[in-house]
Amino acid sequence: MKLGQATIKDIAKELNVSSSTVSRALKDYPGISDETKRKVKELAEKLNYRPNAIALSLRKSRSYTIGVIIPEVVHFFFSTVISGIEEVAYSRGYNVILSQTNEKIGREKSSIETMLSNQIDGFMVSYSKETENFDHFTRLLDQGFPIIFFDRSTDIPNAINIMVDDYKGAFDAVSHLIEQGYQKIVHLAGPKNLKISKERERGYRDALKNYGMEIQEEYIVECPVGSDEESKEITTNLLTTLPEKPDAFFANNDMAAVGAMAAAKSLGFKIPEQIGIVGFSNWQFCSMVDPSLSSVSQPGFRMGARATDMLLDIIEKKLDPQKITEPITLDTQLLIRNSSLRIKS
Amino acid sequence: MKLGQATIKDIAKELNVSSSTVSRALKDYPGISDETKRKVKELAEKLNYRPNAIALSLRKSRSYTIGVIIPEVVHFFFSTVISGIEEVAYSRGYNVILSQTNEKIGREKSSIETMLSNQIDGFMVSYSKETENFDHFTRLLDQGFPIIFFDRSTDIPNAINIMVDDYKGAFDAVSHLIEQGYQKIVHLAGPKNLKISKERERGYRDALKNYGMEIQEEYIVECPVGSDEESKEITTNLLTTLPEKPDAFFANNDMAAVGAMAAAKSLGFKIPEQIGIVGFSNWQFCSMVDPSLSSVSQPGFRMGARATDMLLDIIEKKLDPQKITEPITLDTQLLIRNSSLRIKS
């Protein structure tokens, strides 16, 4: 803050009282004469007094600030989560301090250090793709420091995880494709080390099993990057080389789904008549591509809001983290659009 | 921070030295014996000592934190700007504290107050649509408090504005359409009260003039919401009722452009042969729609990065804000894709 910001001392000096009196008057403590209160408040108003939150933090060892560690800000799902976080934090009087890791563990660790230095009251974390060792988190959790992991969950004992029900989302999507009569369904899978990828793959497998269909391992293809270009290349390859041509794609994310769509179209396939496609995440563009892309929508805002409410409850001791033993899962919703709807009922 | 976080005092007590010695040893001050330094650093490491940034802030009246006030986080352009801000802030050792206003002035003001309480070193602001009175900003600027306005600029004297060159972006886009031989170019305009909308419309008008073409007022249609549905409806209307059928659309944003594309396609027009379309912003989906959408790309990341560099330079007194009298404009780039390219050269 610039010079010239009035402090309690300034008010005290000007009114010839002690700073404790001013402090008490401002907070309507009992045992201060109405007269003094009035004078203090009047002058505070006049001087545009604003309490110094930093001094307060130092004194209380509480900053009313939570730290958000996120892989990328420019990402539809994550920005939606941030929005939910910010909304709840604001309404409960907390600040949000934000850092993106760009999927780098080094940056993740250093951001955590900085935030701890800044005495934040708790963390909301979606860890980076590079993170395989979780010691920097367990250490904090063991100290009793509040952390909530969102979207990307961990196996750390006692950690609180909140995520989307990826398994069920995938299960629903693939079941839908089967019900639409698709037989050879490829899964464009995500990075193997992320739990969400594994869960989605599990949903894919179980849906097939559930309908008595065989699982062919060559139909499960990893798309490590997750971009549309990558997927277009992979999909073109599959459609031209596999002995039994696939007739549907269930993608781990919407970008990959769009890549598959582009590949199929440029090879002359009709969508959804010959090839069906379903993505995951329900990004904004799903309704804008042609044909519109069916997708599994994830409740990002709700996830951010819910997680923040829990974190603040823990910080404020309204909730005992020990009591939360199960991961919290939020329901997804399958949005059926034209890319997978060939049986009009 | 939880109990148990080691302080300088803890180290001092354990080593039987004074806390100032510890402080100096940790910072490699001259005049401390190597022996002491070694011991102090060793113990600091062992105790996992972490400087208390809050105490430092209080002492230096500097928090190494900047506040970002933004209308919405879930918005491709804004999230890109945030990313640029965060990137530079991180690399220069600053924290970013974030608040979204949801376009409400009340929230804008209260967020500013909170951030000031937290002794932030400067502001990055894109004000809300409701903001018409700027007193809450001028007061701060008059005090010498560093603020940079991005994307949405102000007329406040001495304020620093950074924005995209909307005029030129629009001018280039429309010139391109004309060069492609389109004759009856409609402008799907944005909300009239935003400066960016006005600038884009001005670019549209000047491009037509520049090519000696007549400006027909009924070809300039406001799309107040800016959604694809809205634009689809408006465009369908135009294509079916106007006596002289339009053969191109220059939209104020990409969503509106996609709406126009959908309308044209469903009316059986070929794109780009019969109808050309150019959007604004270059959202991610531009390359994914079919045909791919030409668009004017706005350098969001660069804007965030550049603005933050300036803000930090001002904070660190490397730059005198008085010296910046002109608004800073960043060049846009016209990305020509299939929706407007009918003359292959």
Next chain:
DNA sequence: TTGTACGCGTTATCAA
């Protein structure tokens, strides 16, 4: 080479 004392802004505690 090291220690003492003070102040950043605030509030809790004890005393008057």
Next chain:
DNA sequence: TTGATAACGCGTACAA
């Protein structure tokens, strides 16, 4: 009803 003092964690001018 009010005031003086100490403390939160750190850095530094001054003294030793």
